[in-house]
Amino acid sequence: MGTDSIAGGPGPRRGASQADVARIAGVSGQTVSRVANGARYVDAATRERVLLAMRTVGYRPNRAARALRTGRFQSIGVIAFELSSVGTTHTLDAIAAAAVEIGYAINLVPVLDDTDDAVRAAFNQLGEQAVDGIIILVETHRLDGVTVPEGLPVVVVDSSAQYDYPIVDNDQAHGARLATEHLLELGHETVWHVAGPELSFSARRRRTSWQATLEAHGRVVPPVLPGDWSTGSGYEAGLRLAGDEQVTAVFTANDQMALGLLRALHEQGRRVPEDVSVVGFDDMEEAAYFWPPLTTVHQSFDEVGRRAVDTLIREIHSTEHEEQEGLVPTRLVVRASTAPPRSTTA
Template identity: 45%
Template sequence: MTVNSEPTPSSAGQPPARSRSANIRDVAKAAGVSHQTVSRVINGHPSLRESTRQRVLDAMEALQFRPNRAARSLVTSRSGMIGVLVTNGTYFGPASTRAAIESAASTAGYLVDTATLTSLEETAFKEALGRLVDHAVEGLIVLAPQEATLRQLVHLPVKLPMVTVHSTSAADDHGLSVDQVAGARLATRHLLELGHRSIAHVAGPDGWVESKERIRGFRTEMANWGLDSSRIVTGDWTSDSGFRIGQELLAADPPTAVFSSNDQMALGLTHACGDRGLRVPEDISIVGFDDVPDARHFAPPLTTVRQDFDELGRRCVAHLLTQLGVPVQSAPRTVVPELIVRQSAASPR
């Protein structure tokens, strides 16, 4: 008699059980050590034989085991996370520095958690900072170079290792920056050495550290040459404001040269000159600040001051890691800018 047997679960056409990822106990078994030893290897414990450490690392590689960051933070009480507090907006300088910070942090084995300030009010500052603290960041980089933000840092409700990105003050142990004063003096001196004596400065908005420092550099260099530095007009970093200011400056008694506090406003100035029938640099010279990627393609290519944002970002991370006890190579707190000479400035007629 033939008996029709029911298929067992294993033969009923069901897919095989999905293989799981290796865990710390699998690594321990493969390496012939305890799981505590594997944990010590993951967290860089110094009191381990090199042969044991290598055996564990080989097992991790063979099993394609990757330590879970959250689990590791429970063991070490360190999150491997850096908090970055940034100002709202898409300004070239802060955006470039932020990208450099993320790259340098990744190289050092850290993740970056970013909180954006929706305004400069104290409430917005505390909310953004609170979110970073809730995410257990180990340290903080403040990339919000407005004076109002920097004042609030004095009254931080929490104490974290911290780096601020702004012009260096002798009384500030946290600050790193590009030397804005030196950069403004380079731009102004270049125009003076070309023979200009009637120079206007288009400044950035009030309340920004960079605006204030570039004004100071412009005035300092003009004073060294015994010249008046009162012709300063305030913009808002946009090319639209540069265009509007250019129309005002050129309406009556135009200067022979303009130092713009950023390249975008310099672009607007160049547009305004064209509308007035003035040629750059034959009739009026223009120098910018930042060296945005498009500056070399302005018409004419823009002479400007280059800030090394990549280097600034690397130094921010290095100084923060030093405060966290991570051995890194020390670096100066101030990045020195350089003048990039192109075709937008020439001797006055």
């Protein structure tokens, strides 16, 4: 009976073909192939029409067959440290969006153990998953001594060290200089700093630039208050700073610590910006809604993600390795948390 039921039932369902997509989209089969392969020279309107037709008929490109023909897998590996940080989260979002736009898949491998073995394991894992190249979001680990699989293109998101790979990042040092100079130009004698974690490359860049800026202007460099990116560490630093009347300006290494700092100052009766001016770093979405709204350094995580993908694709298709550094400009966003010190406004 089972045989009769099978024989009398419908035959195997034919999968949608490129010809089906081409007919519905009103384009040639070659155009469908170009869109399926992520080619960049298809105009946006045509690409969207073809993608809509693919979704309508349920067409799925055969990646395995394409890999056999081209030697490429249309897949990008991403190794990421510090997944919880604002910068990493936003950059990952931008990388994923840029990759999808050109028809590439993303394989994410988080590195939770900051050791050479953990980084090697991440490279090995991506090598086994057949990726065309790798983007590394570096935060606390230098790649010295870690061997990348031969012939695999790599792009590093980190401006803190020189690697034998293309580098893309926000200009951390420039942003910290803008923050510090803004406070000095308002008339503050010096600027205190709540730093990020000691092992963080971006925190080091901001701290070094803050100190260099003060020294370049002939100002006293106050002791650094250590933080760990968290709101709680900013709050603790704020409690320590609030009791010192000499403290009139503070630059925090990120917005989350600035939020904790603002709360501590408020609790201790120090008004912002009348008594203490505060500048953050990142320009997270919530910064405009702090009280008072936070002056901060804007980082373009979207642009960094897009440039990282664009640079990697160039590396994948290039016959020669190109060492280059692509720093995305940072800018100061002035809001209500900064003002001249009271002594200069009296």
